[in-house]
Amino acid sequence: MRSIRDIIPGLVAFWVTVLLVLSFGAPAYAVEAVSVPLDGRTLDLRAALEMYTDAGARLQVSTAPGPDGIIRRIEVQARDPDIASNWAVFALANTGNQQIDRLLVAPHYWLPGSGLFTPDLGRTRITNITPSEGFAPERVPSKESDVFLITLDPGAVVTFIVELQDERLPKLELWEADTYRDSVNNYTLYRGLVIGIAGLLAVFLTIIFVVKGTAMFPAAAGLAWGVLIYVCIDFGFWNEFFDLTASQNQIHRAASEIFLSASLVVFIYTYLNLDRWNTTYRIAVMSVLLIMAVVVAIAMIEPSFGAGVARIVFGLTVIGGMGLIGWMSWMGYDRAVMIIPTWILLLFWLTAATLCVLGVLDNDIVQPALAGGMVLIVLLIGFTLMQHAFSGGTVITGDLGDQQRRALALTGSGDMIWDWDVMRDRMIVSPEVEQKLGLRRGTLESHARDWLEFIHESDRDRFRLMLDTVLVQRRGRIVQDFRLRSKNDDFHWFSLRARPVIGSDGEVVRCVGTLTDITEQKIAQERLMHDAVHDNLTGLPNRELFIDRLQTALTRSEVDDAGYPSVIIIDIDQFSDINDNFGLAIGDSVLLAVSRRLSRMTRPQDTVARIGGDQFAMMLISEEDTAKVENIATAILRTLKSAIPIGDEEVFLSASIGIAHFEEEQISAEDLLRQSETALYDAKRKGGNEISVFSEVSGDAAGSRLEIASRLRQALEREELVLYYQPIIKLEDRSIAGFEALMRWEHPELGMLAPAEFIPIAEESNLIADIGLFALEEATQQLAEWQQSPRIRTPLFMNVNVSSRQIFRQDLINDVKSVFLRSPVHPGSLKLEITESLVMENPEYAAQVLERLRDLGTGLALDDFGTGYSSLSYLQRFPFDTLKIDKSFVRQNGQESQLVILRSIIALAHDLDMDVIAEGAENESDVVELTDQECEYAQGFLFGQPMKASEAEEMLFRSTSYTTS
Structure with a gap:
């Protein structure tokens, strides 16, 4: 058994430990001492630091074990007992038998790891240092770092408690005094060289700006001055002349970075001459500069924020500038090509700087190397500008003499x-x-x-x-x-x-x-003159040139008693079917083939012209015998019946021909052409594929149609065509929801003509496009006036009918665009009414046209639903938003089947998300049935007949609802 004498020392050690725990409230963990070498090597102490953030005004720590192995506890009081301080603890050991004197250095500003968004701009790092034994370290004067002289006795292990200004201590090193002095001197020499080069560059580029006066030189000079200011502040140059505090240094450093970023933005803008390419660049640059000006004001209060914004703008400028330079180089812009090497170097510099501020690159040479690299980049920019300044021959600047100015002009x-x-x-x-x-x-x-x-x-x-x-x-x-x-x-x-x-x-x-x-x-000019009197597709003379040549031939016949001309008009039967079935391109190819065949059948003194879409005219002077002229017409029919190969298919044609011979009495070219058109109408009336010769009998028979056709050409100019408006009623409250525009012709002799009396003739004579455009413009203009009137508050729409010739014309889309530009209306309020049979003529093409019309903002109404094909699959495919039910399904005649069809149509429209307009509502029972079926709108004589615009306007002003007795 052990004796009492052996147990007593263990008990004493145990109770001492208990007392320490009770005294300090926690177990003591000693720091690990760093051995200081005698060879003078520099030590980086950051790895040996123990950091205490917001630890209070008093700090108790355990010391590093001394030579005797004993760990002690020490307590340190902060200078300001009312503020929670930040602390750092480390320990140094002198294992040699000589006294060691070292300098403890903490730089005020350290670029590596300073941060990107809210960077650390430097400040006094160490407030005070307290050793565990011996005298407190002596502070050595320095404007760029906190420097303390530390003395370690032989065999001593000293723990140092460092009171910090804030939680950041980016770098802490232990230097031998002479080595530190040599390092400072070496960097001073390097800094002087860099500052000197930067200053010379700034002055030189400023002088070049004064001499040359081009915008890119002051921008480059501004960038050089920005680099010089930044380098001077980074190297502490101003501290040699001014006694700047740490907070003042922060403001100056932030301001220098902001100015450097702004000067780079201005340089790339002026160097690439971006104002010449697009005014958007000017707005963007002015916005950036305005933001930077605001950031400067903020940096006076919060320098870290200003520097963060400056670094982000600088990086975005370098990256965006690389994109602009690459694009402009691809476009062949010489300035952009010349700046590529310099900008690539700047891109590498930006990469290194980013890695540095993020802490990836961290050593003593990174910060001065980046400053020198920036000066090198400005030097390369200066060389690039010199190529612009002194290459390409002599450039005359300043005031010019009159002779010089004339020579330059x-x-x-x-x-x-x-x-x-x-x-x-x-x-x-x-x-x-x-x-x-x-x-x-x-x-x-x-x-x-x-x-x-x-x-x-x-x-x-x-x-x-x-x-x-x-x-x-x-x-x-x-x-x-x-x-x-x-x-x-x-x-x-x-x-x-x-x-x-x-x-x-x-x-x-x-x-x-x-x-x-x-x-x-x-x-x-010659091409324009040719196109003015020739058809663009076939190259044949157009109608105007044909009439001029015909009039010349008639005049020569009367004066010189020469041969009298005959006129033949050829109209391709059912040519619209070719466009619908094969497409417009194939239709144009067929017209070219027809023109070539007709041209081969004439002699040099004759003329072949294209006077309409599918109409050709032939003036024959080489033949006066009427029988031979008619034989030529028969040969034309036979020639056109020959198949026209189109790819792997063949197209077969037939034509109607009208002939007019010159009579003894005086006649004009227009009259002779009109006689041939009259004969052509007679051939068409017989079913097509016929030849008709004008005579008094045929002229009388076709007189009415000819008169209508000829008068239609002048009706638009004489304002004989007018629009009437029939109200469309919203059944829910009997208010006026809109109107349907209906064409009427106020013929001065025949009276009021309905569309059915002249629209077919207009389609035959190729006038339907002009008439349709007139109706579209008038209706849209009237709708725009009503929508803008302060007296009309209810939303209105307008329905306008579109014919088959209009829907399959390529100009319809452009016509609608121009109408909307002249008369802007609410989107969807102008509805184009298209019949069911019309879209079924060419469903594929119609679907494309309707989609483009809807994209323009027009509404689309399917008219007379139920009277045509009624293909439900096509109905679902077309982008209609309104369905108009034919009046034959609305009028109640006691048939139960008809009522079932009406209900089905309305339900079908609602399932397809379409509104329903019922036509032909003529009595109250029709309206009641439509209301019961949840039909939205109705149109009929019960609510009003087609009326003039003034009457429709009065109706709108007078009442917004209808009541029936």
């Missing part, structure tokens, strides 16, 4: 010089003229008479007269267009603008001016 205009030395009789032109004509250099440097050989025969006399006139009158201005022959014997048009130069004796000594190549303009 001539160079900029691209015109060529023409000079005639009258005394030597020698003409000289710019080499570009001979180059354009393919002539050998100096060919056109010759006498005036030799020039005439190169001028077109039709222009020689005018050119010679122009020169003679100038020499005689000794004044004036030469303005003339003429043609010069090229090496390939074709001609180029040139425009000559010149003035005579008068000598001291009052005579013309020379004529000097410019030549401009106007060949393309002349070709365009």
Whole structure:
């Protein structure tokens, strides 16, 4: 057994530990001491630190075990007992037999790990240091770091408690004094070199700006000054002259980063000349600069926020600038190509800086290296600008003399010089003229008479007269267009603008001016003149040119007693079926084939023209015998019946032909053409594929249709076509919901004509497009007026009928767009009524047209539902929003089956999300039944007949609801 003497020391140690726990309230954990080497190596103490954040005004810690292995507890009081402080604890050990003196260094600003969004901008890091034994470390004066002299006795282990200004201590190192002094001196030299280079760059670019005056030079100078200011603050240059506090340094550092970011934005904007490309760039840059100005004001209070915004803007500018430079380089912009190497280097610099502020890169050379890299980038930018400043020849700046200005203007205009030395009789032109004509250099440097050989025969006399006139009158201005022959014997048009130069004796000594190549303009003019009187598709003469040639032939026949012309009109039967079944492109190909076949059947003195969509006219002068003319018409029918190959298919045609022969009495070209059209209507009336010759009998028989057709051409100009409006009633409250626009023709002789009397004739004579557009414009304009009237508060819609010729015309979409631009109405309030049979003519094409019309904001109503095919699958496919039930299903005649169909149609429309308008509501029983079936709208004589716009407006003003007795 152990003796009492052996047990007593253990008991004493146990109770001492208990007393310590009771005294300090927690077990003591000692810090691990860092051994300080005698060779003077620099130690990074960040890994050995124990951090205590907001630990209070008093801190109790355990010391590192001493040489005897004993761990002690020490307590430290903060300088300000009312504020919770931040603390750092570390321990140092001197294991040698010599005293060690070291400098403890904590830099005020440390870029690595400073942060991106709310960066640490530096401040005094250490307030006080308390050792566990010995004297407190002595603070060494320094404007850039907190430096303390620490002395360690041989074999000593000292624990240091550091009171911090805040929770951040980005770097803490232990330096040998001489090594630290050498490091500071070395960096001072490096910093001086960098600052000197940056200053020289800023001054140099400023001087270049003063000399050149181009916008990109002040922008580059501003960027250089921004880099200089940033480097000076980062290297503590201003601290050598001004006694700046830590908070002042933060504001200056934030302001420098903001200015650097803003100057980079301005530089990339001005260097790439973005204002020339799009005004959006100017708005964006001005917005960024305005934001940066606001950030500067905020940075006075919160520098960290301002610096964070500046760093983000700088990064976005570099990345966005790389995208702009790449795109403009692809577009061939020289400035963008030249800045690519510099910007790639800037992109690498941004990557390194980002890794640095995020703490990925962390060593002593990163921060000064980044500052030097920024100066290097500005140096490369300066070299790039020098290429712009001193390359590409001499650039004239400043005030120009009159002669210099004239020379520059001539160079900029691209015109060529023409000079005639009258005394030597020698003409000289710019080499570009001979180059354009393919002539050998100096060919056109010759006498005036030799020039005439190169001028077109039709222009020689005018050119010679122009020169003679100038020499005689000794004044004036030469303005003339003429043609010069090229090496390939074709001609180029040139425009000559010149003035005579008068000598001291009052005579013309020379004529000097410019030549401009106007060949393309002349070709365009000739093309426009050709297109004005020729059909764009076939190249044949159009109606106007055909009438002019016909009138010329008639005049010549009367004056010279020459051959009398005959007119043949050919109309392709059922040509719309070809467009519907094969498409418009195939239809155009068929018309081209027909034009070629007709042209081969005429002689040079005859004329073939296209006077309408599928109508051709032929003027025959080569044949006067009426029988032979009719034989030619028969041959035309036979020729057109031959199959026309279209891809793998064949198209077969038939035609109706009308013939008009010249009579002895006086007749105009329009009358002769009208007679042939009358004969054509007669052939059409017989069923097509017929030949009809105009005579008095056929003229009387077709007189009424011909009169209507001819008068329709003038009805629009004379305002004889008007729109009437029939109200559409909302059954829920009997209020006016809208109107249907119905066309009427107030014929001065035949009286009021309904659409059924002239719309078919309008479709046959290709006038339906103009009439339909008139109805669309009038109805939309009237709807816009009603919707904008303050007296009408109820929402209104307008229904307008669309014919088959309109729906399958390519111009319908553009017509609707232009109508909406001139008369804006509420979206969906203009509804186009389209019959069921119309969309079934070409369902695929109709579906595409209707989709585009709906996208434009028009409503679509399916008219006369139930009278056509009634294909439910097609009904679901088409984008109709309204269904109009034919009046035959609305009128009650006692048939139960008819009522069932009416209910089914309404239910079907509701299931398809469509509104229902019932036509033909003529009595109260019809309205009651429609209301019971939840039909939304009704239209009929019970609520009002079609009326003029003024009457409809009065009806709107007078009442918003209807009652029936």
